[in-house]
Amino acid sequence: MSSTETVEVTGHLLDTGVLARVLDDVLEYGGDYRVDRLDLGREHDDESYARVCVGAEDTDTLQRILMRLQTHGVNKVDPGEAVLRPAPRDGVFPDDFYSTTNLETEVRLDGSWVPVEQPEMDCGLVVVQGRVRTVPVSDVRAGDRVVCGASGVRVVLPPQQLEEGAGFEFMTSAVSSEKPQALLVRQIAVLIRDVQAAGKRILWVGGPAIVHTGAAPAMVALVRAGFVDVLFAGNALATHDIEAALYGTSLGVDLSHGAGVPHGHEHHIRAINTIRRCGSVAAAVEQGVLTRGVMHALVEAGKDFVLVGSVRDDGPLPDVYTDVIEGQRAMRAQLREVGFCIMVATMLHSIATGNLLPASVPLVSVDINPATVTKLADRGSVQAIGIVTDVGLFLEQLARELVPTYTGTATAAIAT
């Protein structure tokens, strides 16, 4: 071990298992460790402190280990100053750039710790006039000053502290208490009200199953009552919603088998053509062509939506970003002031949003497919709370909790 560095970490190291993960990561990245000091929180509310000497064969490996450990809130005892190097070309970072996490981070410039603005994972850190921003590799410009190596960088709010403060006490409490799902919906409703009362925005990310499960009326009620500030989705949710609105039908879903209905209903491509003729979803509302549904409700309520396309799209609708990098930029521009994010029935756009969100924004993912929830957490959205349930019944219950005048999808559907 020719290169070594001493790091330290404070917190609930034992009962959260974080120390185990830290030591595991050192080995996995090809390094080795020696625990120099461990001050135990003797009782379970006390914090512990650990100081660990980390070694590696070469400086490069050591730097990577140190950057990795920061994702656990482990920082260098002697942080040093940030090293800045110019980006060699547009769209290219220096080789040893510091790869960001989505955690609250600070960079030491001229002896002072400067907070990173809008933390986002897998970005570089660019310093401009004493401010530090996250920049994705596609957006870096030649000559931008980029933080390199782990020197002078520290993570302020590690994930285990996030979990404690996320406002979902009963979900993360000991498993010996019962957790009825209906109670869970109520808890989310309370959180949404709190976030709103605090002046923060509610971000929704949704997939077409919102329409297929018959939950569109519940979703419309939530939009109208002001609980949806911005919606991220793809071409499919908007198209199916509009198809249902235009043709009095929808793709439907075969409830007896839980499977989608065979393709060939060319209605969806006609719906897209109609909106393209109008010019945009908003224009279709204005022209009286689109008179109901989720997209209509968003336009009427003056709420934002960002639709980003994918390679399997038909059409698409004129509002859809066909360039995914531009789509990411549009999504990023909507993240300021978001205080809560709820993802419903979409893996692609959920992961895309999770990639962009700071870990400090509470995040609930609702899907009947457990893989969606698991993947989100695996990819770094450590704050994600997953609810594996039926999207239709979930939104129905949530609308009942949040919107006193909402009398239920069933009634709404019968009345229509």
Next chain:
Amino acid sequence: MSSTETVEVTGHLLDTGVLARVLDDVLEYGGDYRVDRLDLGREHDDESYARVCVGAEDTDTLQRILMRLQTHGVNKVDPGEAVLRPAPRDGVFPDDFYSTTNLETEVRLDGSWVPVEQPEMDCGLVVVQGRVRTVPVSDVRAGDRVVCGASGVRVVLPPQQLEEGAGFEFMTSAVSSEKPQALLVRQIAVLIRDVQAAGKRILWVGGPAIVHTGAAPAMVALVRAGFVDVLFAGNALATHDIEAALYGTSLGVDLSHGAGVPHGHEHHIRAINTIRRCGSVAAAVEQGVLTRGVMHALVEAGKDFVLVGSVRDDGPLPDVYTDVIEGQRAMRAQLREVGFCIMVATMLHSIATGNLLPASVPLVSVDINPATVTKLADRGSVQAIGIVTDVGLFLEQLARELVPTYTGTATAAIAT
């Protein structure tokens, strides 16, 4: 084709695809066919009539084809008389026994058509004093007179007619109408009320997820309000329910990951031991040991339950049938007067019950796992309507629909 026989079928042959399935089955079983006559229902409400000559290399193959076709409501033009042969030994049918379906069937004895009592699939037909009963192979006795071959047997109510009359019009209607899940729950509530009003019994089949998803209070409300006449389950549902009742805890479920909680909570084996000491679930209620939960509610309401064990059981509870054949007999004895069956979150006991039920009993299977629903239909329960949804929210909604005083699991849990 040395052996041939002419069969006929009447009904909505074209738009239901039944004729295609019939001809397909003939080929698959190694036979061949010639369509001799096809009188078309020209408009879509008209019935059609088909007469088909079926051939096979030998009589045995032909007989098997004919028995198979009866599952589609296809009967011989010249039905003949039933052939009866004695069972050679206890627990053994004659080689060419008629293997039953779960459809309404009649047997021709001395020129008269006698209805089969309590249709059940994969049984033999035993004739005693002019009556015809279904008998499973384990229960046949040496010398019992068993119907052999397809001669003198006809299916009266084929599956496509069942589907039309099952009371779920909107579910089987064209897919172009929307099918919100909340509306579906309401429809099931209506059906349950109707069945009850007609003096029939409601059969529930349940798995432990009823407890894990926090739906026990909803289930208790349904029991108390009289919507559960009999419950089929295994050792697990009863044990987890009782464990929750005795220890104020339950195995719980990690809602954030949808996964079960690790084993090792030895509470469940203590709960079992406690009930074994009392002697039975009912005795535990009587002795004041068991004071809440689903099993307690059933005992208090004087309702029946049949618990049948499996090889993975711990204990089991003293009420559990450890012999599965005896368990099947106990289940069979509860099927009289059942007018509706609802299966919730259990594959093993759902398929077991599907094996025993006549196809004429409407059947709803609710599970978050689509495989449960698919397997049930694949194994012959053609009347099964599957609902792929969250069990907790489903029972919550159903209790709200059926029990006016039920204010919700959330409230109930908080109050407790």
Next chain:
Amino acid sequence: MSSTETVEVTGHLLDTGVLARVLDDVLEYGGDYRVDRLDLGREHDDESYARVCVGAEDTDTLQRILMRLQTHGVNKVDPGEAVLRPAPRDGVFPDDFYSTTNLETEVRLDGSWVPVEQPEMDCGLVVVQGRVRTVPVSDVRAGDRVVCGASGVRVVLPPQQLEEGAGFEFMTSAVSSEKPQALLVRQIAVLIRDVQAAGKRILWVGGPAIVHTGAAPAMVALVRAGFVDVLFAGNALATHDIEAALYGTSLGVDLSHGAGVPHGHEHHIRAINTIRRCGSVAAAVEQGVLTRGVMHALVEAGKDFVLVGSVRDDGPLPDVYTDVIEGQRAMRAQLREVGFCIMVATMLHSIATGNLLPASVPLVSVDINPATVTKLADRGSVQAIGIVTDVGLFLEQLARELVPTYTGTATAAIAT
């Protein structure tokens, strides 16, 4: 029924169930029918002929029904001439445009039937100088002459004929024969050799699980042996492959739980940055930076690949199309002379490719997730044969069948 039209269809109508589906669709689309004539194939190898009068309340509905029925190979008895109308604006079809299927189709212009070039679903038909091309809505230009309504359009090769000729006799044969999976792999190997011998190209569509399951060596062997003419993929497959090549590691997969490894391995973003610095994947090979893996093998062998991005991408690699519509165009440009398509472990790019492929190209989809296979067929790729299996073992077996010198991933990995 104020509007009526007579249609006809020839083929194996009864045993394939196609007539049932046709009549069902008429009702579902709000029309009605009268079967005027049905000439039965009496024996099961004979074709049948049906003539059906279809009616609807208005001409628009009737036209939609007729367009729908063409997906089953049902055409008008009196086909008429194609009606052409100019596209009103760039990117907008006339309201009543004919929405295409992926089946072989002909258009009647001046009394002659002209074949549609490169059939593709959900497009319009544009006529230029007597030729008829499929054009997606995004690519139509104002004034283009677009076929409208169902008049003068007929489907030549309906799906049930496709199925018969797809070269997978044993897969679609009666279920009574055994179908060992190893035999299935061998059958696909035979088909790939046949397609190649016929001078056609083999198209692969792949997801990152090819790398995660350790199947990259098998894939490299297939590329080198000439069995991969073109690869469609996203940023993920290429990135994980390159990451494994550059760092001697990969994201790996936790075989004991079947789950992905947690994110945070910032290797992937470094791998992307490295290739961006080189300029392209090919440049990285040329510069000696990228020296092994699937992408390296494709470049060395001079084979094509099309990488199309998605909104969840990091980076992306410089070769990735970030505009999904441009990506679709690039994929479309590679479809000429494709004689076989195999899709491995990707839902997004499989469906995207299925959207573009004519139904006449045999298609195999291999995924451990049954939903991928089901969705592909549901969305109109009727020719898709699905294989639900493990991708790693499947590619291993396929490489052994096709590449005599391939001694197995295990050996390859040990040797490295």
Next chain:
Amino acid sequence: MSSTETVEVTGHLLDTGVLARVLDDVLEYGGDYRVDRLDLGREHDDESYARVCVGAEDTDTLQRILMRLQTHGVNKVDPGEAVLRPAPRDGVFPDDFYSTTNLETEVRLDGSWVPVEQPEMDCGLVVVQGRVRTVPVSDVRAGDRVVCGASGVRVVLPPQQLEEGAGFEFMTSAVSSEKPQALLVRQIAVLIRDVQAAGKRILWVGGPAIVHTGAAPAMVALVRAGFVDVLFAGNALATHDIEAALYGTSLGVDLSHGAGVPHGHEHHIRAINTIRRCGSVAAAVEQGVLTRGVMHALVEAGKDFVLVGSVRDDGPLPDVYTDVIEGQRAMRAQLREVGFCIMVATMLHSIATGNLLPASVPLVSVDINPATVTKLADRGSVQAIGIVTDVGLFLEQLARELVPTYTGTATAAIAT
């Protein structure tokens, strides 16, 4: 905290996370802790030592916590002597009985540590003439002397030590190395040879998918080559295997959709009736009725099998235990000398076997369904290695590795 006890644990406490789990469990069971001493292994190969004082409100709670902690290898510093109490009735333990784990355990009697014979989870410990046996609650007799409380009991071999010695080094090694599935199969083959060379028996647990995926020829090859000493299964595997053998057919599986074939093939009930007439599977082989397949191979090779029924069974075959408790006893009787267990495609019988097996027996679970693997580990079979893969291709590869003369299912099937 009125009751306290001091416990200690030695091992790789930090990097395995075991200390975190221990402290977590104390809180979850309603207790509290104080870490009195922690001697760190400073380098990652060193063992650590922890001494923790555990407290609870009452003695009962404390005893339960202590029993729970033993599952992690945490024992009392002052172990005391075992407390024995008589079972109050047949089939009932004393209230505070010690509930066993499947780990190696010792009981202190008269100052000496006596090893528990045949460790099994969820049992009681009965002392007879100085020997200590695990006894399930159903088998305890009134007056049997049962160990109560945690006093005088210690776990010798905790799970984290098991994991290290299980012989699957590369599976549990750092994720940065590649893990091709083909290499995994080879590793299992090596382990099977090693176990056999050590004179231990190989236990297989199998489900009907072995037949459905066409893997029966591979399985037969493994039986004949001596790699299957005993098979645990249900009625279904044996019935489908015998049906395939008798009728030259099998239920088959629709490979294009991964779904089972619809029921109604009454062949399976005829196959059962045939074997019932013979008297047993072995008798059917002897009488020349059963001439091929997996069951035939087992009988010919003189190998043992235990078939235990379930409530969904038809028939069953005469060899099937219909009483599940008797079935458990028969399985238990086969566990002596088992050195390796492989479970293939069955959740019910896998969990049942996991319940009975000591944790010291290496265990591999192979299933295309990740839930099977997860549930097994959740229920206490900590040593289980899960492989989520295709059963057909897995057995094919394993047979090729282990049986030099095996030329593959494909060839075998073609030859037949």
